[in-house]
Amino acid sequence: MSKEKLPRITILAVGGTIAGKGADSTQITQYQAGVLTIEALIKAVPQVSDLAEVSGYQIANIASYATTDQLWLKLAMKVNELLSQSHCDGVVITHGTDTLEETAYFLHLTVKSHKPVVMVGAMRPATALSADGPLNLYNGVALAASDVARGHGVLISLNGRIGSARETSKLHTTAIDAFGSPEAGLLGYMVDGRPHFYYKSLRKHTAESEFVLFDLPQLPRVDILFGHSQDTRDLVDAAVAAGAEGIVHAGTGNGGIFPLTRQGLQDANEQGVMVVSTSRIGNGLVTTKPVDLESDFIASGNLTPQKSRILLQLGLTKTHRSTEIQRMFEIY
Numbered sequence: 001m002s003k004e005k006l007p008r009i010t011i012l013a014v015g016g017t018i019a020g021k022g023a024d025s026t027q028i029t030q031y032q033a034g035v036l037t038i039e040a041l042i043k044a045v046p047q048v049s050d051l052a053e054v055s056g057y058q059i060a061n062i063a064s065y066a067t068t069d070q071l072w073l074k075l076a077m078k079v080n081e082l083l084s085q086s087h088c089d090g091v092v093i094t095h096g097t098d099t100l101e102e103t104a105y106f107l108h109l110t111v112k113s114h115k116p117v118v119m120v121g122a123m124r125p126a127t128a129l130s131a132d133g134p135l136n137l138y139n140g141v142a143l144a145a146s147d148v149a150r151g152h153g154v155l156i157s158l159n160g161r162i163g164s165a166r167e168t169s170k171l172h173t174t175a176i177d178a179f180g181s182p183e184a185g186l187l188g189y190m191v192d193g194r195p196h197f198y199y200k201s202l203r204k205h206t207a208e209s210e211f212v213l214f215d216l217p218q219l220p221r222v223d224i225l226f227g228h229s230q231d232t233r234d235l236v237d238a239a240v241a242a243g244a245e246g247i248v249h250a251g252t253g254n255g256g257i258f259p260l261t262r263q264g265l266q267d268a269n270e271q272g273v274m275v276v277s278t279s280r281i282g283n284g285l286v287t288t289k290p291v292d293l294e295s296d297f298i299a300s301g302n303l304t305p306q307k308s309r310i311l312l313q314l315g316l317t318k319t320h321r322s323t324e325i326q327r328m329f330e331i332y
């Protein structure tokens with residue numbers, strides 16, 4: 001293919017292990033994330049120039065557990081700006097893996113384009129033996145440059161797999177095969193730099209999403225509380241006192257909540273705090289609020305607590321009516 005016919009892909013670099021550097025090649029956990037620049041990442045994979053006309057832009061260079069709302073907003077603006085231009089056919093984002101799925105789901109709901117957006121990361125730093133970053137970046141560019149990746153919303157691709165931002169989560173602290181979606185499954189695979197798709201999500205995203213970011217300085221505060229036996233209401237009260245507009249409760253089992261905590265959440269709810277009932281289990285769904293509770297709690301469906309937080313934050317930028325928020329949890 002001649003150079004001028006190649007798709008034009010922009011790589012936005014946010015940091016993470018894919019840009020990480022250890023003291024030596026055997027360091028797999030003791031290293032610094034977010035060190036190498038986007039230029040260095042692209043230079044390490046010269047093969048991408050066979051796939052696309054690639055340009056790079058450094059958004060940040062951080063470990064992803066330090067991601068902020070402001071960074072999400074900046075990233076969403078940048079991706080929207082790039083994809084609205086005819087000279088950009090797709091975007092790849094290099095990101096730390098800890099919160100990669102959260103940034104991915106935020107973009108899944110706020111990017112207004114059918115063009116491919118692919119998030120990649122790595123589990124081993126760039127300096128490690130058998131570093132996985134270069135092949136993940138190569139596959140990410142190949143995926144973003146392909147027509148079949150259009151219309152799926154934001155994709156997560158590591159270790160030769162393609163997943164939806166909605167369903168994919170980090171499931172292992174150190175393994176190369178850290179990302180998956182045990183119940184919903186993958187959308188497809190990357191083999192020899194070619195995507196093979198098998199599935200498509202039924203939930204709304206990107207161009208069909210109702211969330212528009214007009215110069216928002218920050219998102220509403222939503223806290224996540226992790227349920228457990230002998231829980232208290234103390235953290236609920238602390239969240240309300242700190243100004244949380246919403247609380248996501250990661251309940252035991254099918255949204256179970258310890259009685260004291262439940263009372264705290266009900267009081268918070270009566271004061272106008274939106275409460276979303278989710279599960280700490282990681283599989284299955286929460287479909288109903290606790291039966292004996294007179295409240296406006298929202299049922300999260302199969303959305304994880306960390307992704308429920310994002311949907312609630314975005315929902316609260318539009319409405320404080322629980323029926324409207326519940327509607328959002330049924331379509332996104």
Ligand SMILES: NC(=O)CC[C@H](N)C(=O)O
Nearest residue numbers: 016017063064096097098
């Ligand atoms: N594998 C990784 O990218 C993890 C590195 C770091 N904890 C981060 O999320 O950025």
